[in-house]
Every structure is written in C-alpha cells, then in structure tokens.
Amino acid sequence: MSEGPAARLQKLFEGHRLTPTQRRIAHCMVRGAADVPFLSSVELAELAGVSQPSVTRFAVALGFDGYPALRRHLREVAPAERAGTARGDAYNEYQQAVQGEIDNLRQLAAALADPAPVQEAGRLLAASVPLPVLGLRAASSQARGFAYFAAKVHPDVRLLDEGGSMLEDRIDAALRHGATALLCFALPRHPREVVETLERSRRAGLTVVTVADSAFAPVARHSDLLIPAPVGTGLAFDTACAPMLLGRVLLEAMADALPDAQARLEDFDARAAARGLFVE
Missing domain, CATH: 3.40.50.10490 (Glucose-6-phosphate isomerase like protein; domain 1)
Structure with missing residues (x-):
C-alpha cells in the first residue's frame, strides 16, 4: 500500500528535535497534508497560528535552505492536485467529512504496515x-x-x-x-x-x-x-x-x-x- 501525504510528512519530521512552536507547525502540516504544498509561508503561519519567521526557521531546522525549498520538496512527493479540488465539487459537506475519514483510515492502514x-x-x-x-x-x-x-x-x-x-x-x-x-x-x-x-x-x-x-x-x-x-x-x-x-x-x-x-x-x-x- 502506497503512503499517503500525511505519512510522508511524518517521515520527513522524524529524527529532528523540534521546538514546541515547530511541533505546532508540523502538527498543522500533517492535518492538512494534501493542501500544504500549495500554501505560502504566510498562509501556513496563519493556519498554524505562528509567525512567518517561525515557518522559515522550521524549514531550516528540517535541513532546507528556506520555506520555498521545503515547499518544492513537498510538491515533488505530494499528489499533483489538491484533495479538495479533486473531489470537492462531487460531494456535499457531509460526504466530504466521510471521505476525510476514509483518508484517515487509509493513513492508519499505511502506518500499520510496520506492526x-x-x-x-x-x-x-x-x-x-x-x-x-x-x-x-x-x-x-x-x-x-x-x-x-x-x-x-x-x-x-x-x-x-x-x-x-x-x-x-x-x-x-x-x-x-x-x-x-x-x-x-x-x-x-x-x-x-x-x-x-x-x-x-x-x-x-x-x-x-x-x-x-x-x-x-x-x-x-x-x-x-x-x-x-x-x-x-x-x-x-x-x-x-x-x-x-x-x-x-x-x-x-x-x-x-x-x-x-x-x-x-x-x-x-x-x-x-x-x-x-x-x-x-
């Protein structure tokens, strides 16, 4: 079973000692894994409730030159289109909630590949x-x-x-x-x-x-x-x-x-x- 974007993000963060603010950014990115590769540093900062410089420092802590380099990496390993645009028009809000849970279960199944x-x-x-x-x-x-x-x-x-x-x-x-x-x-x-x-x-x-x-x-x-x-x-x-x-x-x-x-x-x-x- 192929890994979902959230699982790939989790692996990206493994092995790094993150500050509480950086863990907050990482948590936010995992929860919105499909959309994160399309966000600017300002948008990610607003979503996580942190400052824009904190996002830049977070990218550097992961080994990138800055947030643009991190975003380029995420786009390379993420699906080509955003989860919302791929099926948002096809489902109403209740169906979207169910589909979101299906995605969560797929992510859990991928994580359980290592028992x-x-x-x-x-x-x-x-x-x-x-x-x-x-x-x-x-x-x-x-x-x-x-x-x-x-x-x-x-x-x-x-x-x-x-x-x-x-x-x-x-x-x-x-x-x-x-x-x-x-x-x-x-x-x-x-x-x-x-x-x-x-x-x-x-x-x-x-x-x-x-x-x-x-x-x-x-x-x-x-x-x-x-x-x-x-x-x-x-x-x-x-x-x-x-x-x-x-x-x-x-x-x-x-x-x-x-x-x-x-x-x-x-x-x-x-x-x-x-x-x-x-x-x-």
Missing part, C-alpha cells in the same frame, strides 16, 4: 496488572470503549475517564497494586490535565502508551510509546474513527499477548448464555 509499535504496546498493556486506561473529555468515549472490551480478556482494567482531584489518587492506587503501564487516549482539544497526569505517571514509574491524533500532539513528550491516528476536522466537531479503530487494534495485540485471553472469552460467552444476556 512492531502496536505489538510492543500490546505486550506492555498485557503485562500491566492492573491496567489503567485514561481518556478525558473528547477522548473519554475511546477510553471507555477500549476498557469495556479489554475487561473481557484482561484480569484488571481500570477506566479513568473523569478528571479532578480523584484522578491522581486512582493512578496511585493502580501503582500500589502493581500497575506498570498506562494507556492514554488523547484527542483535541487536549486537556491540560491529561498532559500533567501523564507527566506525573511517568515520574512515578508507569510506562505510558498513547493513542493521539498526531505524533506532535502536546502529550507526545510525556509518552514512552505514541501511536498516531488522525481525526477528521470536516464537521463542527472532530470525528475519531481512526483512533477508535486503532484502539481495537491495540486490543487485539494485547489479547495476543495474554495467554488466557481465549479462555476468558469462552468463559464470558458461557456465562452470558446461561444468563440469557443477549438477544439472539
């Missing part, structure tokens, strides 16, 4: 008993869905979907009972509390595995293993099909690393049948 990060995450999550699963605000549904299914194969899953003063207490309790890893779902807009919680969790000794919308999200520097899955931005509220699917992929990898996962599933099915839990 090693997901397999490593699965091993880390399987080995942590208990396993805290964090997701606040927009990411709470992703965390809740993962925790619901994970509880069928993992012996002790602890959902952390509410912030406040109790959050730190619950993480401390998980540590006292033997937790070694924490799974975090982090989606925009990123709550400050999530960033602070991950920072404290790592200091306390937890290995942080994160599903985020970008490798340049604010949680990146507080994660030991971050696996990105883009969100859709075509509607008034972001859509998160790719992060949800990535959560299920991580669930599969975790189950593969749990020796008794199948036995637990069969036991649940037997008990559910005895209780008449589901309508067939």
